[in-house]
Amino acid sequence: MASLSLGLSLSRKKNISRNAAVERKNLITVCRFSVKTLIDRSCFETIDDSAPEFVNFASILEQILSHRLKGQITWFGYESPRSFWDYIRVACSKVPHSCICSIENMENVSSSRAKGRAWIRVALMEKRLSEYVTAALRDFKTTRRFYDDGAIVLGEEANMLAGMLLGLNAIDFSFCLKGEGLDGSFPAVIDYTPYLKFTQSSDSISSDEEELRTLGSSGSESSTPENIGPPFIMDENSWYNKCKRVEQKYRLALEQKGYLEELVRLREAQLSDSVSQNKLLLQRIERTELNHKLEKEQLEYIIVELQDQLKSFHSLGQLSADASLSQISFDPGQSQDGNGKHEGSHLTRGKEDTPSLLGLCGSLTSVASYKSLTSLKSSEYLASPTTEMTSPGLTPS
Template sequence: MASLNLGLSLSRKKNISRNAAVERKNLITVCRFSVKTLIDRSCFETIDDSAPEFLNFASILEQILSHRLKGQLTWFGYESPRSFWDYIRVACSKVPHSCICSIENMENVSSSRAKGRAWIRVALMEKRLSEYITAALRDYKTTRRFYDDGAIVLGEEANMLAGMLLGLNAIDFSFCLKGEGLDGSFPAVIDYTPYLKFTQSSDSISSDEEELRTLGSSGSESSTPENIGPPFMMDENSWYNKCKRVEQKYRLALEQKGYLEELVRLREVQLSDSVSQNKLILQRIKDIEVNHKLEKEQLEYIIVELQDQLKRFLSLGQLSADASLSQISFDPGQSQDENGKHDTSQLSEGKEETPSLLGLCGSLTSVASYKSLTSLKSSECLASPTTEMTSPGLTPS
């Protein structure tokens, strides 16, 4: 009985380990397919939150980082659930110029799972998701502290994960960190339907399945799913199917060739139009330069004419001033006024020396008083002091 129980426990452990290995392989393989679909989608349009390929990739990456993640022990010994953001926040804290602090301080993101989803989007926009994953995996002590045995990040698949994510650096992502995709209340659900292909007959395998199998085996032999399909049966039906596929590829190539030729033709037409427009613009520039030159010459001629007129006006003004001065110099009344003023100034200067003379003779400021003085001087009514001194015996009449 004891041996039976031991055998059952061993078989149960083997089944658990085998299921864990299958789960790891499936997650890594599906992650590789999702990266390939993202790269193919980016060739036609920008990847944002509405792209189903990105939503599926984010769910797959969240499942990988949450695979066998340990819970957090409380004071009472209970284990509370934990998000992969708690591991990323500690393991990537030493990455230079990281976005960990900015995401930790985001106001509109409160839950730990929402912060982890925001970190995935910011790392993709920074083209540093592979760098963050590599830095976290190098911190083996922290990784062992957060994950149980059998986790993907503790196995050989972790190195493959960092290599796969390196191809996402060639894609330009555009995300909004305030959308519904950051809601931490919804779990991450993976859609496997885009990576599955069903055939009607078991004798043939489509080229898409072959591509999936080659992509699954490109990383390592351990990551390839076993027994994908039956072996090839080289019969007429298989040859016919192969010819059909080749014909479809040929038609697709022809359509792409026609599309590219039409695109080249349109570009040539646009180039010819731009060349003609460039010629017209150059001709307009030349005409404008000629007009500016003519206007400049006209303005210079006008300036010269104005200068000549100004010189003539100044010369006429000088001549009129000289003529007025000459008229003033030949005016006798003005000369008399000037002489009167001159005499007045002289008298005013000698006023302090002979004050009694002004009292006797009166004011000499006018020409009439000067004439009266001369008349009195010429008459014989007044005696000359010289005569009185020379002939004291003479008496006035």
């Protein structure tokens, strides 16, 4: 049992080391492909945040710099996750005229991952990304402190990475440091689709079928008793090689199938997130439209009320004007001479019997009309019949 457990642990370690080696090789290979596609794209247009080649390259570089990155041990013994910016900030602090301090003091970038993404963009615009990575890798003590064994930056692939990034200095980049690409809440996802080539043609299919037929025929022939002997031993190597080739093709197809299934799962998750966000936006739009409708109804009601008040003000002004005209028409002494007084009294005596004047006289009995009449009577310019009778030097006619 002990030997069995030891053998299982050894096989498990071998599988882990093999998977880590395959992962490192794949990341470096995909990074080389992404740099090549960036250089090809730059021949026709300027590279910015909207270019899918750059988005993929930034995700690949972030995955490489985050490969087997150690976590930060807190006071309580727990390990909190780290970003590659923590390593770059320390390892590139001695680079002359670096952009580390300016990125550290950016106001619109708060998280560590967002600062690392901003550093990638600024270094590409400065055409110094290879210089920063080379300076960081030379500080082996700091690199060893931040990364575990088996990391890309601790292996031979690191020198290849610095050489690949040197070709990006010939590209003119233009980035906005306030866009959605600096959002540190979303992980970096690599799209392997542009680098997969399914070049299986009819010739390859026929060759595979031929190999399978030969394998089957060889197996059937070997099962017969007359073919047992030296001819089978002579064809054993060719049979083994054919079997190996078929096995390799099968594993390659299986790996591509697994990747495509993972890609479909990722796209389904993104689609579900987009559908939920779309529902929230529709609900927000409905609430906004309802609020606008209520505000419109309130404004219409206020407008109607203001129009009614304006009409009432016009009617009150007209009534006050009529009242002032009636007061002037009922004034008994409008002139100081005798003719004027007799004419005014004659007009008033001629109009006293009309019903309209009686109605107006009723309206003059209000407090305001009474005050106006008393003020007219108290004026020294108006003369009453009693004063004419009692004034010296005048005799009644």
